[in-house]
Amino acid sequence: MSNLHEEDSLGKAYDAKLMKRLIGYARPHRFWVALCVLLLLVMTVSNLARPYLMKIAIDNHMTAFSQPMMQVSKTQPNVVLTVHGASYARVQDLPTSTKVSGTLYELLPIGQRTALIAAPAKEFYTAGHLAPLFGTPTISHNAVRIGNTTYPTSWIARKNLASVYRYDQTGMLWLGGIYLALILFGGILNYIQTYILQWTVQRIIFRIRTDIFTHVQGLSIAFFDRNPVGRLVTRVMNDTQTLNDMYANLMVNVFNDLFLLIGIILVMLNLNVKLALIAFVAIPLIAIASIIYRRVARESYRQVRVRLARINAMLAENLSGMRIIQIFHREVPMFQNFLAINQDHLNASWRExxxxxxxxxxxxxxxxxTLALLIWFGGGAAISHTVNFGTLYAIITYVGQFFQPINDMTEKYNILQSAMASSERIFLLLDTEERIEEPLNPVALPKMRGEIEFDHVWFAYQGEDWVLRDVSFHVSPGQTVAFVGATGAGKSSILNILSRLYEIQKGSIRIDGIDIRTLPLATLRSHVAMVLQDVFLFTGDIASNIRLNREDLSDQAIEKVLKQVNAGPFIEALPLGIHEPVMERGATLSYGQRQLIAFARALAFDPRILVLDEATANIDTETEIVIQDALTNLMKDRTTLVVAHRLSTIQHADQIIVLHKGKIREHGTHQQLLQTGGLYQTLYELQYKDQWDSGVSTELVHEA
Known part of the structure; x- marks a missing residue:
């Protein structure tokens, strides 16, 4: 199994250089990112406020009936009770600047009656509440004895207590309204933040995909010779999707976790330092568990990714070669190979x-x-009234929120690993500068005549493994030149370097006397049309495959060029004509039909130079007659370079160049080369012998 598709190295779990480049893509959207962070901050405050509101509701209203009170003026807004002309407010409701001294009061239910007990303020500060600390009270007419102390007491009528209940009910209603408003407000902010974030992320991914596609389009054909198409598709689709997850889940939400953790710590310390420190005992344990997990998870995650890549590679390979697998009845062995790889992936997934x-x-x-410790210490403190129950409830709630981002760490850590690996591969592709360079000082070519000259050209696909060696020839405008030779002689290479699909190492190629390296690539290639043996058709319809996104090419013009290349009859037989759907690579069309469409495509672009690379190979005789007639129209008034194995198709060429091992060995017309008795004659006789052995008529040799 080839390792081309494997991802054996994931690089660092976090790479600052890669992250800097990823942030660079987000920089144009920094306003929206900052707005998302700001919204998250507000949402965090809203989320943190909810347990605090519950704490206020419990301590200030639900359990506040017997909270210490202080006599205040009637204008005080937080008056709880008015009795015998005196107004009372709870100490906890007074402004923090209020000086608390002298006598405090407490409402104490005793049987069916309620007493308003007066006591020095220092006793409340010591005990919190009088009754629980000092035992069961003893009642007298205007006093209550608790323990060894007798406190002055006023008995409160039930109707006077209505203001107390009303005060707490009103407070609860206000708190409930605020709580509901926070929920609605948080929901609206969450929708806005999610919408803005996803819009921003999609714009970022759009730009990354655009950059990759644009960059790949500019790479030389040599790059695609060495890199599988599946790998490049993975870069554009899968790896960018991984970055999409990173931007959506980490770019902004990491601030949410940070704000939440910091906010919880500050609020807990503000509520009760002792209980907060008890809760923070868990932090070292969390750190140790996270470090161990990170080390174990990274290796198991890498193994899963490698084995998943192997499964994808084998699936792609088997699906592409399914015809061969079924013809040679290799389903069972291939299944066994897949089963082994799949089992390996299962084992790695199990470890993860x-x-x-x-x-x-x-x-x-x-x-x-942590919660058990809080209940143990906090519960006892709540019973002894050194800690309010609402405070304990809030801290327990905050502890649950504190662990939420930590529990999400596994998913976010995997996303970060994937993002680093994907970004490394994406930037490696974007940093590849294997392209045909545009000329620094381009030369204008207002009108091309089609004169071609190769001047001592040397070319190799790799290093100095020369495919063409000191090749020189001249083609006059409008001439047809054919190249023949054994496989690997360099015929197709000549056609490829003419359009600068590859760059030559030595010599020069001139069109109309101008070195092609000084012409803009768009100008050069707009005057050269190539028809290959393996015709490639895009998914769409016939018209779109000829038009190739040229909006100025009308349907009438397309129908005209189809008729010129003798494709009219088969197009008219199709139900939708030129708008007949074409499957991938033209699978629903015959080879000859695809070839005619390729001719029409070339003719529609009206090139001055036509390149035919074995365009008539692998077709039957009847189709060849149609195509040869189409070629006559296509080649008219154009400089044409032809590579053909069927020597009978190039007998009327103005010049035939015979190549052998990258060198020109012979050149001349068909008759001249046959009379010379050299390599061309040998090739011709070998082909004639093959035709004779195949039962084909020998009329061609008599015509020669």
Missing amino acids: LKANAVFRPSMDLIEDL
Whole structure:
């Protein structure tokens, strides 16, 4: 199995240089990113406020009936009780600047009655509440005895207590309204933030995909010779999708986690330092578990990615070669190979699953232990009234929120690893500068005549493994020149370097006396049309395959060029004519039909130079007659370079050049080369012998 598709190296789990480049793509959208971060900050404040509101509701209203009160003026907004002309407000509701001293008061239910007990403020600061600390009260007419102390008491009528209940009910309604408003407000902000974030992320991914596609289009054909198409498609689709996940889940949401953790720590410390420090005991345990998980998860994740790449590679290979597999009845062996690779992937996935299965429960265990400690210490403090119940409830709620981003770490860590690996491959592709360079000082070519001259051209696809060696020839405008020779002689290479699909190493190629390296690529290639043996048709319809996105080419013009290349009869037989759907690579059309469409495509672009690379190979005699007639129209008034194995198709060429091992060995017309008795005559006789052995008529040799 080839390793071309494997991802054996994931690089670093976090690479600052790669992250800097990824952030660079987000920089044009920095305003929207900043807005998302700001919205997250507001949402975090909203989320943190909810447990705090519950704390206020519990401490200030649900359990606040017996909270210490202070006598205040009637104009005080937080008056809870008015009795015998005196107004009372709870100490916790007064402004923090209020000086609390002298006598404080507490409402104490005793049987069916309620007493308003007066006591020095220092006793409240010591005990929090009087009754629970000092035991069961003893009642007298205007006093209550608790323990050894007698406190002055006023008995409150039930109707006077209505203001107390009303005050708490009103407070609860306000808090409930604020809580509901926070939920709605947070939901609206979440929708806006998600919408802006996803819009921003999609614009970023759009630009990355555009950059990759544009860059790949500019790379030389040599690059595509060495890199599988599947790998490049993976870069454009799969790797950019991985970056999409990174931008959507990490770019902004990491701030959400950061804001949430910092906010929880600050609020917990503000509520109760002792309980907060008890909760923070879990932080070292979390750090240790995270470090261990990161080391184990990284290796298991790498193994899963490598084995998944092998599965994808084998699937692509088997699906592409399914015809061969079925013809040679190799389904069972191929299935066994796939089964082994699939089992390997299953084992690696199981190792990754075990790492996650240990980490998440360990986080849950640490969270549960933290909650148990809080209940142990906080519960006792709440019973003794040194900690309010609402404060304990809020801290327990905040601890649950504290562990939420930590529990999400596994998913985000995997996303980060994938993003680093994908970005490394994407930037490696974007940094590839294997392209045909545009001339620094381009020369204008207002009108091309079609004169071609190769001047001592040397060319190699790799290093100095020369495919063409010191090749020189001249083609006059309008001439037809054919290239013949054995496989590997360099025929197709001449056609490829004419359009600068590859760059020559030595010598020069001139068109109309101008070195092609000084012409803009667009100008050069707009005057050269190539028809290959393996015709490539895009998914769409026949018209779009001829038009190739040229909006100025009308349907009438397309129908005209189809008729000129003798494709009219088969097009008219199609139900939708030129708008007949074409499947990938033209699978629904015959070879001859695809070839005629390729001729029409070349003719539609009206080139001055026509290149035919074995365009009439592998077709039957009847189709060849149609195509030869089409070629006559196509080659008229154009300089034509032809590569053909069928020597009978090039007998009327103005010049035939015979190549052998990258060198020109002979050149002349068909008759001249046959009379010379050299390599061309040998090739011709070998082909004639093949035709004779195949039962083909020998009339061609008599005509020669």
